[in-house]
Amino acid sequence: MLEEVAKTIARYSMFQPDQRVGVAVSGGADSVCLLHVLRDLAPRWNLRLTVLHLDHQLRGDESRQDAAFVRDLAAALDLPFELQETDVAARCRATGENLEQAARAARLEFFQRLIQAGTVDRIATGHTRSDQAETVLFRFLRGAGTAGLAGIRPVTGDGIVRPLLEIDRPEIERYLGERGIVWRNDSTNASTVFARNRIRHELLPQLTRDWNPAMAETLAHTANWAQAEEAYWEDELARLAPAHLICEPPAVLLQVDRLATLPLAVMRRLVRRAVEWAKGDLRGIGFEHLAGVLELAASTEGHGRLQIPGLDVFRSFGWLRLAPPAMDNLDNRNYRLPLPVPGAVQLPGQKTVLLTELFENTNVTKTSDDVYNGWVGCLDWNRISGSLEVRNWRPGDRYQPVGHSGAEKIKVLFHQGRVPLWERRHWPVVTMSEAILWARRFGPAAGFAASPGSRPVLGIRETGG
Numbered sequence: 001m002l003e004e005v006a007k008t009i010a011r012y013s014m015f016q017p018d019q020r021v022g023v024a025v026s027g028g029a030d031s032v033c034l035l036h037v038l039r040d041l042a043p044r045w046n047l048r049l050t051v052l053h054l055d056h057q058l059r060g061d062e063s064r065q066d067a068a069f070v071r072d073l074a075a076a077l078d079l080p081f082e083l084q085e086t087d088v089a090a091r092c093r094a095t096g097e098n099l100e101q102a103a104r105a106a107r108l109e110f111f112q113r114l115i116q117a118g119t120v121d122r123i124a125t126g127h128t129r130s131d132q133a134e135t136v137l138f139r140f141l142r143g144a145g146t147a148g149l150a151g152i153r154p155v156t157g158d159g160i161v162r163p164l165l166e167i168d169r170p171e172i173e174r175y176l177g178e179r180g181i182v183w184r185n186d187s188t189n190a191s192t193v194f195a196r197n198r199i200r201h202e203l204l205p206q207l208t209r210d211w212n213p214a215m216a217e218t219l220a221h222t223a224n225w226a227q228a229e230e231a232y233w234e235d236e237l238a239r240l241a242p243a244h245l246i247c248e249p250p251a252v253l254l255q256v257d258r259l260a261t262l263p264l265a266v267m268r269r270l271v272r273r274a275v276e277w278a279k280g281d282l283r284g285i286g287f288e289h290l291a292g293v294l295e296l297a298a299s300t301e302g303h304g305r306l307q308i309p310g311l312d313v314f315r316s317f318g319w320l321r322l323a324p325p326a327m328d329n330l331d332n333r334n335y336r337l338p339l340p341v342p343g344a345v346q347l348p349g350q351k352t353v354l355l356t357e358l359f360e361n362t363n364v365t366k367t368s369d370d371v372y373n374g375w376v377g378c379l380d381w382n383r384i385s386g387s388l389e390v391r392n393w394r395p396g397d398r399y400q401p402v403g404h405s406g407a408e409k410i411k412v413l414f415h416q417g418r419v420p421l422w423e424r425r426h427w428p429v430v431t432m433s434e435a436i437l438w439a440r441r442f443g444p445a446a447g448f449a450a451s452p453g454s455r456p457v458l459g460i461r462e463t464g465g
Contacts, residue, residue: 001175005037005163006044012154014161015045015122022052022082022111022120025073027066027184030126032073033172034164036181038124039077050080050120054110056088056103062187069184082119084110100194108158115159127152127162130169133219134199137207141199143287147272150230151223168216237273240266245274251323251422252278256297256315267294275311278322284309296320303421316420323422333425336391341458345390349426352462354390359457377438377460378450384458386432393427399436400446413442430460 009015023038025031035051042049051074055067067083074081086106092099111123132151139148155161164172176183192198208215244262246253252274259267271293276282289308296306296315304315307325314321335348342357358381393410400407414424419441430438437448438460444450450457 001033001167001171002037002040004167006041008154008166009041009045009161009163012161014124014155014163015047018046018048019121020048020050020119022050022114022123024052024054024107024111024123024125025070026053026126026186027069027073028126028186028189029173029176029183030128030131030164030169032181032183033176034124034126035073035077036176036179038163039079050082051077052082052110052114052120052123053084054107055083055085056106057085058088058099058103059187066184066186082114086110100196111160112158121159123160125160125162126164128164128167128169128172129220130200130216132165132223133216134196134204136219136223137204138196138199145287146226146229147282149222150226151220153227166220233269236266237269240270241273244270245277247277250278250327251321254297254320254322256318256320259297259320267297271297274320274322275308278324279310293320293322314420314422316422317418319420321420321422334392334394335426336389339388339390339430341388347390347426347428347462352428352464354428354430355459355461355463356388357459359459360455377444378454379437379444379448379458379460380450380454381456381458382454383448384432384437388437389431390428391431393424393429393439397429397436399429399439401439401442402444402446402449404446410436410439410442413439417441428462 015021021038021042023031023035025035035049038047038049041047051070053067053070055063057063059066067085071081071083088099088102088106091097091102091106095102097105114120115123135151136149139151142148152162152165154165188194189197190201192201204215212218244254244258254270254274259270262270268290271290272282272285275285275290275293279285285308292306292308293313296304296313297320299315301315302317306313310324311322312325312327314323333349337345337348339345339354339356342355344356345354346352347354359378395411397410398407399410401413410427410429411424413419414427419427428440429436436445438444440462444460
């Protein structure tokens with residue numbers, strides 16, 4: 001047992017010399033075995049161990065007895081002990097998480113608090129190859145891809161390691177039994193109310209008996225295979241994502257024509273990464289959601305919309321945008337602000353600043369792209385007789401840009417300019433009373449545009465977008 005675990009630790013570089021290691025001990029066989037094994041192996045790396053226990057407060061007196069058992073075990077081994085008590089049931093009520101999600105989140109918060117405080121450098125947990133097999137089978141039944149089938153990672157980016165991941169549960173119980181080491185049994189582990197327990201006590205034994213005597217090992221090999229695949233894709237996505245995903249937090253944009261040139265496997269991975277960046281996680285996202293996004297991207301229609309858990313996905317012209325649903329509500333869409341001359345206004349909901357400045361001399365030409373010393377959109381100041389405002393475009397807005405024979409609906413200009421739907425919502429226009437004098441990209445209104453002889457000229461431009 002010791003040499004097998006030592007090989008696993010070395011294979012995955014779980015520990016560095018002189019590290020402080022928190023050993024998560026529930027009181028069950030796996031974690032008790034982990035503690036004893038690491039206590040014996042610690043001199044090889046000069047590790048300093050601390051025993052950690054989280055009381056979930058789910059089983060009343062039984063939970064308190066588990067905590068007392070682990071405290072006494074730490075004392076018997078002359079090791080420091082850290083206890084955290086968390087009312088997981090109350091957390092479920094507050095967050096809407098199920099018990100398994102809430103308990104896992106509470107454990108991770110406990111572990112991260114200790115790492116961030118410098119109490120420990122690593123957290124070792126007692127996950128075994130049997131846990132790996134159950135996890136892979138559970139995720140397969142739920143329709144996971146290779147990311148899910150990778151199962152339990154030997155080492156995670158947040159400092160958690162699993163030294164027993166290549167040891168089966170029966171080996172652990174034999175090891176403890178031969179040495180007379182006692183442990184506690186969690187009564188909920190026998191309940192078939194939980195899906196994972198039904199897999200452990202019913203489905204996996206049946207598959208082992210009727211289909212493959214080495215089923216646990218086979219499933220663990222599947223996880224190992226999938227982990228290598230995921231490591232490869234992580235490197236590939238680090239290269240591909242910056243070239244194909246445009247981050248405008250909290251939104252992520254993709255250009256559908258470029259996406260369509262890629263192999264299906266790459267398209268799926270990029271869309272999955274875009275979902276993760278926009279949503280913050282992949283919780284609730286399945287194969288059918290990624291397939292729906294790709295179907296929307298391949299649509300020949302100009303515009304389309306799809307809702308997946310936690311995200312609104314829009315297609316408009318050649319773009320896909322993934323963003324949280326609240327991003328487009330009316331409360332954060334409409335704005336109307338005074339526009340000082342000269343001056344600057346930060347446009348709400350955008351990174352851009354609208355700048356104004358007066359020029360005494362100009363050589364502007366009367367086109368829709370009036371430019372003077374980098375200023376785009378030049379107005380004849382003498383034709384302006386009131387205060388100016390900047391607001392977002394509203395349905396029904398119309399004006400006559402320079403070069404057009406008559407007034408145009410800005411919505412028509414959007415269509416002609418292939419402006420995506422989500423960009424229109426905050427599109428700035430400059431007004432005097434109700435008259436539109438200038439609009440982003442489409443320039444000044446014909447009746448207010450500067451000519452070569454205008455003195456002075458009002459220049460309008462945007463920066464930072």
